[in-house]
Amino acid sequence: MAKKQTRKQLIFEEAAKLFRDKGYLATSVRELADKVGLEPSSLYSHIKSKEEILQKICFDSAQKFIDGINEIEKLNATPSEKLKALIALHITIATEDSTSVTVFNDEWRHLSQDVLKEFLVLRRDYESRFKNIIKKGIELGEFKNINPSIALYTILTSVRWLHYWYKPGRQLSPTDIEKDICTLLIKGLKE
Amino acid sequence: MAKKQTRKQLIFEEAAKLFRDKGYLATSVRELADKVGLEPSSLYSHIKSKEEILQKICFDSAQKFIDGINEIEKLNATPSEKLKALIALHITIATEDSTSVTVFNDEWRHLSQDVLKEFLVLRRDYESRFKNIIKKGIELGEFKNINPSIALYTILTSVRWLHYWYKPGRQLSPTDIEKDICTLLIKGLKE
Incomplete structure (x- = not known):
């Protein structure tokens, strides 16, 4: 066995x-x-099939994001801290298993129809929880008053290069990368 | 004819x-x-072939980015202003012809080997010119001292959702979107 x-x-x-x-x-x-x-x-x-493998990769990766946001929502923390933790979550997942994350990001469209529906429900649920943290920050005056959907997609997409680029031998550690990306997205590039 | x-x-x-x-x-x-x-x-x-079409889409889109950066480099402007113009360029291209940009972004990997090489040379050249504007901003103290490659890829990737999401009927105009994305990337989400 x-x-x-x-x-x-x-x-x-x-x-x-x-x-x-x-x-x-x-x-x-x-x-x-x-x-x-x-x-x-x-x-x-x-x-069972080639698709069984694609399904496992996509849903296992999705589960990592869901487990992450479950923990982050429970934190006794400000929206900025929660957003930082979410960005860190994406960086950790992308650098720990870049192969699976590449397949998850690029190939989910090929799931068969019923499974795809289920996958999209999970994704929409994750995105709406992520957006709620942004909305809360805007409500509290902690974040600038920009459109929450634009902020959500810009931030979500902005880390979707790491899984191609990051290799364990890189001079930059995941922590260095996290610091720079959080600075850029939360505080902005401008001095 | x-x-x-x-x-x-x-x-x-x-x-x-x-x-x-x-x-x-x-x-x-x-x-x-x-x-x-x-x-x-x-x-x-x-x-001639299915690939002829893919080649035309990929190289026509690439040319739009190259024409854009050619103009932006010539501007008598600060790195922040040039960066804003670059972000606006990406948003304009993504919203004006979202179909072609989707193919350009998602399907270029399928170009045949020699053509792919040529395509990657153009892409690397564009990225290096984009990065030079970021480097100049850091050098002049206008931008925070973050890793220029991390800033480049985070900014480049951060707009790669618009071509899926944007439809001419949306309540937000490309100008509204541009304003919010520039605010987020240049000034940061935090108040």
């Missing part, structure tokens, strides 16, 4: 890399089987 | 929409032919 789980793990890891490098649609089951040294027919004793 | 150009235009427009909605790889020439009311074989009297 332990051996079988390890093989399954390997299949998921190699699939994530292929999806990241070639895209989900362009990755064939034969290619994945080659990568892990199995015949395509044997691969199906470990996984 | 005029009629043939119009048909070609229509083919490019419908292709851009298909690439945006389904992705380049998942779009077949047959489907495109159906959309414009031609047999696949007749389609090839108007276009």
